[in-house]
Structures are given as C-alpha cells and as structure tokens.
Amino acid sequence: MLLREQVPLAAYTTFGIGGPARWFVESTDEDSIVEAVLFARERGIPLFVLGGGSNLLVSDVGFPGLVLRVALTGIDQQEDLFRVAAGEDWDRFVSLAVDRGYGGIECLAGIPGTVGGTPVQNVGAYGQEVSGTIVSVRVLDLHTMTFAELPAVACGFAYRRSIFNSTQRGQFIVTRVDYTLQTHAFPVLSYPDLKRRFHGREDTPSLAEAAAAVREIRHAKGMLLGAGEPDCRSAGSFFKNPVVSQAQYDDLAAQSSSPVPCFAATRGFVKIPAAWLVEHAGFQKGFAMGAAGISSRHTLALINRGGATAAEILDLRDVIVATVEERFGIRLEQEPVWLGPG
Ligand SMILES: Cc1cc2nc3c(=O)[nH]c(=O)nc-3n(C[C@H](O)[C@H](O)[C@H](O)COP(=O)(O)OP(=O)(O)OC[C@H]3O[C@@H](n4cnc5c(N)ncnc54)[C@H](O)[C@@H]3O)c2cc1C
Structure with missing residues (x-):
C-alpha cells in the first residue's frame, strides 16, 4: 500500500476544485482496499472512497482523513455477462460493449467516472439507467469486513438513488459490477433528443450509431469531457x-x-x-x-x-x-x- 500525504484533490475531480487529502492511497486489488480501511480505522480518521471524481465537489480546505481511490481494473466477459472491475473507466466499458455488439448501455456513452461509481447514483441518461443491466454488485461490507455479492434487487435502485447513496451510505466499497447486456439488441431511442436525431431514418440505427449520437448531443450541451472545454x-x-x-x-x-x-x-x-x-x-x-x-x-x-x-x-x-x-x-x-x- 503506497500511502501519500497532503495530496491535492482538485486534479482528481472533473470540477478541478478542492484542497488536499491528509492521506491518499490508490488500491488496485481487494487486499489493499482492506489494508487501507484498517489503516483509517487504526488512526480513527474518516475514510472517503473516490472513483473518477466526476460527481464530487471537494471543500477548499480538503479532507482530514484517508481518500481511497478505487483503481481495480479488468473486464471479464462470459457470454452476455460482463464482470467489470470498479476502477475501469465507464465510457471505455460502454465503447467495448458497443463494439462487441452488446446493447443496454449505449445511451450511457460519454458519461465520465468509473464503473464502481455507476451503481452509487444509478447513473442514467437518454432513456437508460445502469439498474436496467446490473445483475449484482460486489462489495466490501465495512460493517462485517467481508466481501459480498449484492443482487440488483438488494441495491434499492431508483432515480439517481441506491442504498449506496442513501440508507446504507458509507457501508460498502464497490469492487466489481456485473452487467447482463443483450446481444443483437436494437438501441433504445426513446429520448426526444435521440428521436429527433434519427427522425426520418428508415432503417434501425446500430448501437454504435446510437452511442455516437449520444456523444454528439452531449458534446453540443458541453456534457462530454474534452480538453479545453x-x-x-x-x-x-x-x-x-x-x-x-x-x-x-x-x-x-x-x-x-x-x-x-x-x-x-x-x-x-x-x-x-x-x-x-x-x-x-x-x-x-x-x-x-x-x-x-x-x-x-x-x-x-x-x-x-x-x-x-x-x-x-x-x-x-x-x-x-x-x-x-x-x-x-x-x-x-x-x-x-x-x-x-x-
Ligand atoms: C460532464 C459530466 C456529465 C455527466 N453526465 C451524467 C449523466 O448523464 N448521468 C449521470 O447519472 N451522471 C452524470 N454525471 C455524473 C458522474 O459522471 C456519475 O455520477 C459517475 O457515475 C460518478 O462516478 P465516479 O467514479 O466519478 O464517482 P466519484 O465522483 O468519484 O464519487 C461519487 C460518489 O460515489 C462514491 N463511489 C465512487 N466509487 C465508489 C466505489 N467503488 N465504491 C463505493 N462508492 C464509490 C463516492 O464515495 C461518492 O460518494 C456527469 C458528470 C460530468 C462531469
């Protein structure tokens, strides 16, 4: 576990705002997550779990505890089941799924952040939410210090809500999310912006075209991360x-x-x-x-x-x-x- 001290957090957020973390660690495996949690407990300091910092506003004076950045990587596909480590870039996963011809998350293209961040607020956009494809979420339960696989039904998904940001906030660290995607799927084009984009088109757009359209719409709204934007x-x-x-x-x-x-x-x-x-x-x-x-x-x-x-x-x-x-x-x-x- 490589601990760093007084690490400015602004660079770890899309806002580009925020003072330092007293302690900062990046975990690339589950063992080091456990180690980091124990470190914070031994010192009696608060713990904050960081993904891509894209849904975060950090105080100007920073955070007096340990910031644990979840950086586990790996995408394992077993037919239509995708087991994705929490530190994977969400948009990279969307692109991979679309490239392989799997639907269910194409309208969620262009959303920044990590895979582990997606169940937290049940990320959604343009007619889809991740709760539509999540089958289970692997977590470290900080109450019992054991790993568990929570089925989707236990995650309490609703609009921008789950147990992770409401009733059981702070209890779990997400280490992997399992999604079931559909092969040979048609894109979901229910959202008005997307309907307008494909209006008059006689054949059905491909998943890749739908994802590209979402990215274009996001870009036009300034909601797609890009240098100098x-x-x-x-x-x-x-x-x-x-x-x-x-x-x-x-x-x-x-x-x-x-x-x-x-x-x-x-x-x-x-x-x-x-x-x-x-x-x-x-x-x-x-x-x-x-x-x-x-x-x-x-x-x-x-x-x-x-x-x-x-x-x-x-x-x-x-x-x-x-x-x-x-x-x-x-x-x-x-x-x-x-x-x-x-
Ligand atoms: C330009 C832009 C466009 C966006 N568009 C959308 C959109 O269309 N729809 C939408 O829903 N959101 C959108 N967002 C918000 C954001 O991208 C998502 O909420 C994203 O899923 C946050 O993930 P993250 O990894 O960046 O989480 P962070 O910002 O790092 O953390 C957010 C919360 O999740 C918790 N968390 C993160 N990772 C874990 C983990 N592994 N285990 C436990 N808790 C964790 C953190 O503790 C924190 O409470 C947008 C943001 C930006 C900047």
Missing part, C-alpha cells in the same frame, strides 16, 4: 429533477404563465425538469458569479470558470436554490457528493 469543468448536472405530487404540479401549472413541462414518475407523482425551474427563476446559460457559473450550453451544469473555489460554487448553488424555492415552492436537491471536513 470550460463548460465541462463541472460535475455534470448539479441538481436532480424534482419529483412532486400530481397535486403540487397542478397548482404550479395553474399559476404559471407558460406550460410547465413534466415527465411521468411513480404513480401519483411527476418529475419536473430542474433546468426549466432554474431558467424560469431567472438564471440563464452563461450566468456567472465570480469564477463560478452556469455552463453556456447546459443550465443544470454549474461550472468552474477558471480558478473557482468550492465556496464560490456553493454560493452560486445557494442563490439558485433560494430563488427557485421562493418562485416555485420547490427545493432543488444537489446531485454531486460533497467532501469536506465536517
């Missing part, structure tokens, strides 16, 4: 789409001078696009507050315009949340994970 210094969408009761939606729609968009959620509830709420509360793309801002191509992405501090991002977040709440009575919920001393 300031709109990508973000953690993706900063706010979740709020789920409200049908009655609350009806009240809102009755008071609004323009139609309020919504998508079906669970029975009796609808999901309102957070981007609509933010824009109609008066925040447009490109809005800036010091070095923090809103992406010029995507209203939901708060960005580091260059040299932003975490405090500046939080100030911008607070202004947006308060204004949306005052205007619509809906409190927006933050999507990225906060890592700080408290």
Whole structure:
C-alpha cells in the first residue's frame, strides 16, 4: 500500500476544485482496499472512497482523513455477462460493449467516472439507467469486513438513488459490477433528443450509431469531457429533477404563465425538469458569479470558470436554490457528493 500525504484533490475531480487529502492511497486489488480501511480505522480518521471524481465537489480546505481511490481494473466477459472491475473507466466499458455488439448501455456513452461509481447514483441518461443491466454488485461490507455479492434487487435502485447513496451510505466499497447486456439488441431511442436525431431514418440505427449520437448531443450541451472545454469543468448536472405530487404540479401549472413541462414518475407523482425551474427563476446559460457559473450550453451544469473555489460554487448553488424555492415552492436537491471536513 503506497500511502501519500497532503495530496491535492482538485486534479482528481472533473470540477478541478478542492484542497488536499491528509492521506491518499490508490488500491488496485481487494487486499489493499482492506489494508487501507484498517489503516483509517487504526488512526480513527474518516475514510472517503473516490472513483473518477466526476460527481464530487471537494471543500477548499480538503479532507482530514484517508481518500481511497478505487483503481481495480479488468473486464471479464462470459457470454452476455460482463464482470467489470470498479476502477475501469465507464465510457471505455460502454465503447467495448458497443463494439462487441452488446446493447443496454449505449445511451450511457460519454458519461465520465468509473464503473464502481455507476451503481452509487444509478447513473442514467437518454432513456437508460445502469439498474436496467446490473445483475449484482460486489462489495466490501465495512460493517462485517467481508466481501459480498449484492443482487440488483438488494441495491434499492431508483432515480439517481441506491442504498449506496442513501440508507446504507458509507457501508460498502464497490469492487466489481456485473452487467447482463443483450446481444443483437436494437438501441433504445426513446429520448426526444435521440428521436429527433434519427427522425426520418428508415432503417434501425446500430448501437454504435446510437452511442455516437449520444456523444454528439452531449458534446453540443458541453456534457462530454474534452480538453479545453470550460463548460465541462463541472460535475455534470448539479441538481436532480424534482419529483412532486400530481397535486403540487397542478397548482404550479395553474399559476404559471407558460406550460410547465413534466415527465411521468411513480404513480401519483411527476418529475419536473430542474433546468426549466432554474431558467424560469431567472438564471440563464452563461450566468456567472465570480469564477463560478452556469455552463453556456447546459443550465443544470454549474461550472468552474477558471480558478473557482468550492465556496464560490456553493454560493452560486445557494442563490439558485433560494430563488427557485421562493418562485416555485420547490427545493432543488444537489446531485454531486460533497467532501469536506465536517
Ligand atoms: C460532464 C459530466 C456529465 C455527466 N453526465 C451524467 C449523466 O448523464 N448521468 C449521470 O447519472 N451522471 C452524470 N454525471 C455524473 C458522474 O459522471 C456519475 O455520477 C459517475 O457515475 C460518478 O462516478 P465516479 O467514479 O466519478 O464517482 P466519484 O465522483 O468519484 O464519487 C461519487 C460518489 O460515489 C462514491 N463511489 C465512487 N466509487 C465508489 C466505489 N467503488 N465504491 C463505493 N462508492 C464509490 C463516492 O464515495 C461518492 O460518494 C456527469 C458528470 C460530468 C462531469
């Protein structure tokens, strides 16, 4: 186990923001994960599990404990079952699956981060969620210090939610995720942006074409990581789409001078696009507050315009949340994970 001290975390996040980790270790196998956990326990210091840092905002003063970066690699295919180590790059896995002709995750192309990060918030985009293909998640259970394979049904998947980021947050370290993909599959083209992209096409697009289209759409929205793309210094969408009761939606729609968009959620509830709420509360793309801002191509992405501090991002977040709440009575919920001393 190669421990490092006072490691600046900004470089390990897509925001490019954050102070140092008191201790930092990269684990490339399960034994060294156990060793790292025991190290933190012996010293009585907090532990944080890091993947690709793409859904993370790190405090300016950093983290006083041990940051354990999960860097296990390996993709093992047994027919339609793909066993993928948690440290693998998610988008690399999507490309590999699509290249081999397997469907189920083609619309999740271009999402940054690691495979181990995907079950945590049940990553989703353009009509697919990872919960649609995950069969089990291998974890180190920090309560029992044993490895276990959790079947998908035990993971409590819902919109941007699982046991890993809610009821059992902090209990598990994901070391591998098993996905069942479909061979000879047709791409899922249910999302409006994708439907528009292939409108008028007579034959069915291939999985590769669908994945390429998703990447193009993401690029146009500044949601595809790329060198020299300031709109990508973000953690993706900063706010979740709020789920409200049908009655609350009806009240809102009755008071609004323009139609309020919504998508079906669970029975009796609808999901309102957070981007609509933010824009109609008066925040447009490109809005800036010091070095923090809103992406010029995507209203939901708060960005580091260059040299932003975490405090500046939080100030911008607070202004947006308060204004949306005052205007619509809906409190927006933050999507990225906060890592700080408290
Ligand atoms: C440009 C951009 C676009 C994005 N688009 C989308 C999108 O379309 N849909 C979407 O859902 N998300 C999106 N995201 C958010 C992000 O990419 C995903 O949530 C991603 O899965 C996070 O994985 P990560 O490895 O980077 O996790 P990190 O950011 O490193 O960590 C996030 C959380 O997961 C935990 N975690 C990470 N790895 C493990 C592990 N092995 N075991 C236990 N816990 C772990 C961390 O402790 C933390 O709580 C986007 C982000 C960016 C920057």
